[in-house]
Amino acid sequence: GASIRIGIAGYGNLGRGVQAAIAKNPDMELVGVYTRRDPSAVVLQGPAPVFHMDDLAKHTGDIDVLILCGGSKSDLPEQGPALSASFNTVDSFDTHAMIPEYFAAVDAPATAAGKTALVSAGWDPGMFSINRVYGEALLPDGETYTFWGRGLSQGHSDAIRRVPGVAGGVQYTIPNPTAIEKVRAGERPVLGTREKHVRDCFVVLEDGADADAVREAIVTMEHYFDAYDTTVNFIDAATLAAEHTAMPHGGFVFRSGNTTDEHAQVIEYSLTLESNPEFTSSVLVAYARAVHRMNAAGQVGAKTVFDVAPGLLSPKSPEQLRAELL
Ligand code: NDP
Numbered sequence: 080g081a082s083i084r085i086g087i088a089g090y091g092n093l094g095r096g097v098q099a100a101i102a103k104n105p106d107m108e109l110v111g112v113y114t115r116r117d118p119s120a121v122v123l124q125g126p127a128p129v130f131h132m133d134d135l136a137k138h139t140g141d142i143d144v145l146i147l148c149g150g151s152k153s154d155l156p157e158q159g160p161a162l163s164a165s166f167n168t169v170d171s172f173d174t175h176a177m178i179p180e181y182f183a184a185v186d187a188p189a190t191a192a193g194k195t196a197l198v199s200a201g202w203d204p205g206m207f208s209i210n211r212v213y214g215e216a217l218l219p220d221g222e223t224y225t226f227w228g229r230g231l232s233q234g235h236s237d238a239i240r241r242v243p244g245v246a247g248g249v250q251y252t253i254p255n256p257t258a259i260e261k262v263r264a265g266e267r268p269v270l271g272t273r274e275k276h277v278r279d280c281f282v283v284l285e286d287g288a289d290a291d292a293v294r295e296a297i298v299t300m301e302h303y304f305d306a307y308d309t310t311v312n313f314i315d316a317a318t319l320a321a322e323h324t325a326m327p328h329g330g331f332v333f334r335s336g337n338t339t340d341e342h343a344q345v346i347e348y349s350l351t352l353e354s355n356p357e358f359t360s361s362v363l364v365a366y367a368r369a370v371h372r373m374n375a376a377g378q379v380g381a382k383t384v385f386d387v388a389p390g391l392l393s394p395k396s397p398e399q400l401r402a403e404l405l
Pocket of ligand 1: 086089090091092094095113114115116132148149150151152154171172173174199200201202203204205355357359
C-alpha cells in the first residue's frame, strides 16, 4: 500500500532521531520537518523539506501522523492539545506525575476531531510501562523493580553546572549491581533510594576553584544528591568534550513474584542504549504506524501504550506475524 506520511513537529534530539528511524522503515515517508525557529536556520542531519510550525495548518491533508518531538516541560503541554485537534499524533511526554492531566488535555480535542493521539510513548514511560503492566498482571503476588542507567541525567548534569567553581560537567545514574543481583535471584528485597542507584559526576573546575568545596557542594545538594552515594571525578575540558558528549541510557524492569510458596518466578526486561534519543525516536515511529491503523479503524481520542495491541506496531500483516513470530 501507500507509505505512511509522517511529519516531525520540533527538531531537536528526538526530531533528528525520528528522521533517522523513518529511514529504517520502508513503509514510512518523511513529508516535513516543522519548527518554531526560522526554517532556513535549522541544520538538518539529512535532506527533508523544512517548514515553519505555522504552516502545519495548511498541511493537514498531507500528513497521516505528526510525531511531536518537543520537550515535556513546556512544549508538549501546549503543542499536544493544540495539534491533536488537527492531526493524528504520537509524543513522548515523560513527566510521570502529570500524565493523567496531559492525557485529558489531549483526549478532548482529539476525540472531537476524530483524531488518534498516542501520548507518553518512548522507553520510560513507554516500553518500561508495558513491562510493568505485564509483570503485575502475570505475577499478582510479587514486586516490581525499575532501575535506570547507566545513563546521562540531563537534570542532574544541569544541577552540577550551577555549582560555583564548576566550568562544566555531566552526571551518570548507575544502578547498584548488588541490588540488581538480589532482585534477579528472586529475593524480593526492600530497597531504599541509596541502595538502588549511585551517582557518578565528571566535573571540570574553573581556574582556581577549590576541588574539595565543589565536591562537598555537589554531594550534599538537596533533592539531587544528598539521598545518594555520589562520586565526583575531576577531569579537564578536553576529556569532557572527548568522552562525555554521547547520551547513553538504559535500565531494567523486573517483576519478582511467587506462583506458589514453593516457586519464585522472575521476569527481566533490560535496555542498553548508546543513544537515548535515537532509541526513543525509534519507539515513536513504530507507534506512529499503530496510530495510523487505529485511526483508520475508528479508534479515536487519546491513547497510551497500554491501549495498543503489539501486532499494530509491526509492518508485517497479522497473517505474517502468526506464521513467523508466534
Ligand atoms: P531538545 O531540547 O533537543 O528539543 C526540544 C525542542 O527544542 C525541539 O522540538 C526544538 O523545537 C527545540 N530546539 C532543539 N534544538 C534547538 C536549538 N538548537 N535552538 C533552539 N531550539 C531548539 O529535546 P529532546 O529532543 O532531547 O527531548 C524532547 C523530550 O523527549 C524531552 O523533554 C523528554 O521529556 C522526552 N523524552 C522522553 C523519553 C521517554 O522515554 N518517554 C526519553 C527521552 C526523552 P523547534 O524546532 O520548534 O525550535
